[in-house]
Amino acid sequence: MGISTLGYALLALLARKSLSGYDLAQHMKRPIGFFWQAQLSQIYPELAHLEEQGCVVHRVIVQEDRPPKKLYTITEAGHSALRAWVAQPPAPAVERNEFLLKTYTIWLADPEAALELFRAREQLHTERLALYEQIQTSIESESGGAPRPDEPLFGDYATVRMGVAYEREYMLWCQWVIQQFEKALESQNRLPQ
Amino acid sequence: MGISTLGYALLALLARKSLSGYDLAQHMKRPIGFFWQAQLSQIYPELAHLEEQGCVVHRVIVQEDRPPKKLYTITEAGHSALRAWVAQPPAPAVERNEFLLKTYTIWLADPEAALELFRAREQLHTERLALYEQIQTSIESESGGAPRPDEPLFGDYATVRMGVAYEREYMLWCQWVIQQFEKALESQNRLPQ
DNA sequence: GATGACATGTAATCAGTTACATGATTAG
DNA sequence: CTAATCATGTAACTGATTACATGTCATC
Numbered sequence: 398m399g400i401s402t403l404g405y406a407l408l409a410l411l412a413r414k415s416l417s418g419y420d421l422a423q424h425m426k427r428p429i430g431f432f433w434q435a436q437l438s439q440i441y442p443e444l445a446h447l448e449e450q451g452c453v454v455h456r457v458i459v460q461e462d463r464p465p466k467k468l469y470t471i472t473e474a475g476h477s478a479l480r481a482w483v484a485q486p487p488a489p490a491v492e493r494n495e496f497l498l499k500t501y502t503i504w505l506a507d508p509e510a511a512l513e514l515f516r517a518r519e520q521l522h523t524e525r526l527a528l529y530e531q532i533q534t535s536i537e538s539e540s541g542g543a544p545r546p547d548e549p550l551f552g553d554y555a556t557v558r559m560g561v562a563y564e565r566e567y568m569l570w571c572q573w574v575i576q577q578f579e580k581a582l583e584s585q586n587r588l589p590q
Numbered sequence: 591m592g593i594s595t596l597g598y599a600l601l602a603l604l605a606r607k608s609l610s611g612y613d614l615a616q617h618m619k620r621p622i623g624f625f626w627q628a629q630l631s632q633i634y635p636e637l638a639h640l641e642e643q644g645c646v647v648h649r650v651i652v653q654e655d656r657p658p659k660k661l662y663t664i665t666e667a668g669h670s671a672l673r674a675w676v677a678q679p680p681a682p683a684v685e686r687n688e689f690l691l692k693t694y695t696i697w698l699a700d701p702e703a704a705l706e707l708f709r710a711r712e713q714l715h716t717e718r719l720a721l722y723e724q725i726q727t728s729i730e731s732e733s734g735g736a737p738r739p740d741e742p743l744f745g746d747y748a749t750v751r752m753g754v755a756y757e758r759e760y761m762l763w764c765q766w767v768i769q770q771f772e773k774a775l776e777s778q779n780r781l782p783q
Numbered sequence: 784g785a786t787g788a789c790a791t792g793t794a795a796t797c798a799g800t801t802a803c804a805t806g807a808t809t810a811g
Numbered sequence: 812c813t814a815a816t817c818a819t820g821t822a823a824c825t826g827a828t829t830a831c832a833t834g835t836c837a838t839c
Contacts, residue, residue, distance in 0.1 A: 401798080402688055409695040419818050432690035439799060441820055464807045464818045476698075483695045484703035486710055487688040491827090495595055495680040497625035497752060501745035502602040502676045505669075508739065510677035517679055546701065546770045552694035555767055559690060562759040570752050577739045577748075594826075612790050632827060634792055657790045657835045684799090 403443050406433050408471060408479045413549050417466040418444055428553055431560055452478055512578050519571035526564035532557050596636050599626050601664060601672045606742050610659040611637055621746055624753055645671055705771050712764035719757035725750050
């Protein structure tokens with residue numbers, strides 16, 4: 398019946414620009430993929446559903462050099478549905494972090510294996526941090542500081558700031574865990590058996 | 591065929607202590623619920639599945655004051671399955687943060703409504719931060735500092751440290767967003783229409 | 784006698800992933 | 812001629828949620 402969260406994610410993109418299903422999938426990878434992901438096979442039925450609900454309309458665009466595509470445009474109804482949804486507090490999220498679940502049980506792992514796990518993880522978040530910082534900087538130079546909160550770019554900027562803070566803390570936390578294991582290995586080496 | 595992530599979550603608890611399905615559901619709420627959640631209706635079939643795989647066994651405990659329960663105990667096979675899983679890097683997680691999705695589209699919200707949304711959110715994370723800091727402190731006083739990484743309590747401590755860092759940054763980020771909207775409203779008031 | 788915690792499960796539904804299926808056009 | 816990108820979809824399966832179903836025992 399209603400509109401799923403994915404539906405709102407698609408409307409969020411279409412509120413900025415008309416796009417085809419394929420284009421939407423690209424934009425769902427980046428930047429929206431940082432906080433909401435979806436496959437093409439999920440996007441096509443959802444677009445049909447949004448069209449049934451009157452939130453979007455499409456027209457077929459014939460291109461010379463590429464296959465024809467369906468260009469989707471948000472309607473006034475879609476716009477007001479999105480506006481009603483956006484300031485509504487979301488239901489409590491279901492937390493699923495497999496890495497923290499592993500951390501909870503890391504005490505029974507071999508310390509060398511644990512170190513390898515956390516060193517790889519530290520690298521992952523260090524890389525993501527660098528990427529997000531670069532995006533943040535490029536928005537700042539485009540806007541001359543932070544975009545104003547009534548511009549679409551504010552959405553990009555605010556979310557990437559969260560990303561920067563999150564990745565920085567994750568990286569530092571990995572370093573702390575690594576330190577704990579290194580300390581434990583050291584004292585074990587000083588007092589063998 | 592194999593063991594699901596929920597299966598490993600249950601094994602992670604049973605590696606510390608034998609529990610019934612009902613008890614497991616309680617422990618899945620806290621502390622594991624901070625990073626992995628499951629319903630009772632999901633836990634019972636998964637326990638049956640783990641038993642089929644030989645990872646757990648149960649015996650019925652008749653109690654005087656309460657209904658009889660099935661006490662599940664991890665087997666050697668379950669223990670080694672858990673040990674093999676724990677140091678294996680998890681597959682990239684699917685990111686789903688509905689609040690960030692709303693933030694991405696917050697530019698088309700009414701500024702007063704946006705402020706309300708973020709103020710409520712700031713409070714939520716401030717409360718969670720206080721809870722996690724309290725848990726962290728109680729573990730520290732129990733262990734006299736950080737637990738050693740070969741103790742089960744290290745799992746609790748390391749995960750709660752991540753929680754503290756995460757909630758602190760989330761809270762600060764909410765405060766930053768609030769500030770942006772307040773600044774925008776101020777300058778709007780200075781130059782009406 | 785009602786409510787809430789303890790205790791165990793099944794059935795129906797939903798959201799999301801993976802695999803399947805097809806086809807045009809461009810670049811190497 | 813092969814691989815990659817563009818382009819649109821359906822089908823089967825899996826993981827997870829919600830609703831259903833039953834029953835004990837203790838406390839108010």
